[in-house]
Amino acid sequence: MAVAKQKLSVPFDYDKYLRKDKLPHIWCPGCGHGIVLKSLLRAIDNKELSKNDLCMVSGIGCSSRTPGYVDFNTLHTIHGRAFSFATGLKLAKPSLKMIIATGDGDAMAIGGNHFIHTCRRNIDMLIIVYSNAIYGMTGGQFSPTTPIGSIATTSRYGNVEPPFDICEMAKAAGATFVARGTAYHTQELERTFTEALGHKGTAVVEVIDSCPIYFGRMNKQRGASEMMENIEKNGTVSVKQVDKLPAEKTEGKLVRGILHRVEKPEYCEQYDKLIVAKATK
Amino acid sequence: MAEPAKKLPRIEISERRCKACSICVDFCPTNVLEIRGTTCVVKDLEACTRCQLCDLRCPDFAIRVFD
């Protein structure tokens, strides 16, 4: 696995990948979205990808604002439909490396259908789900990943709906690379993104993220740092440790790391083959 | 003869970008940083071990540590 390139003497130069005139970004103080983006930019650097060969596509939400800050080809589309726009673009220009920035609301609620069919087709793109268990942008409504019992503006007495497991959903729908990371484990996330960027086919990375302003405040987490600490201490367990730990240490925790990786025919390539076969008949 | 002065790192904080979220302050292992008003500032440069954790977790591209 590629190791972090960060050298002590030279801090990583994020600015070369950013639209500096758009900073400071709109995310609230301590919002995890910026930390996720930083891990992604280091992974892109590890893979030595050129900015012109990248295209970042998003839907609507705080997380979906990411393309506004990166100096790649970018497309900010409509709620839940980043996958569909990206599919069209990828078919038209298969050389582009597609990265989708989406939220738990954008990908799992309004975009759920587009998400599963993108996974089913195994079209070559990296889907990053910024998973903060809330609709941040619209003021803190519960989402399809909000845990049972959590408070949201639409569940004042506690959420009664069981949440989706995004990774299980991606795998079941046919994604060929599925992983989970967190905004706390920044270097592990960088390594996961680096691997995901090297994968051919649909790669889904769910990132356990924090919305201190809505989820945090409503659920008695005092601030951004406390939310980070909770991610570290209570939320997740590494895939490398999960089998070694006693059941009571892993119960109710989400597993981090690369959870599923297989090779299957990629959609654009299959389509191209068909066109060539028919055209040369 | 006097010991040569220890070479200190240089910590660059962008006041324009910093939102004083305190993540870097709370996760710095050696308590180098603090929030003053609306920005993060260096309070004890000598304690900095150049571990880069502040930079890795700053959501705002606001802090950088040079050797």
Ligand SMILES: Cc1ncc(C[n+]2csc(CCOP(=O)(O)OP(=O)(O)O)c2C)c(N)n1
């Ligand atoms: C068709 C449509 N329906 C509803 C909305 C309102 N809306 C905007 S963002 C959003 C949810 C975003 O949540 P998520 O994807 O989790 O992103 P976050 O803000 O948490 O990063 C909703 C419901 C919209 N913009 N368009």
Ligand code: SF4
């Ligand atoms: S509302 Fe929540 S998700 Fe949106 S920017 Fe603020 S902290 Fe982040």
Ligand code: SF4
């Ligand atoms: S580099 Fe490490 S020791 Fe120095 S300020 Fe940042 S977190 Fe603290």
Ligand code: SF4
């Ligand atoms: S983590 Fe970044 S934005 Fe937050 S206080 Fe530190 S320098 Fe400022």
Ligand SMILES: [Mg+2]
């Ligand atoms: Mg969300």
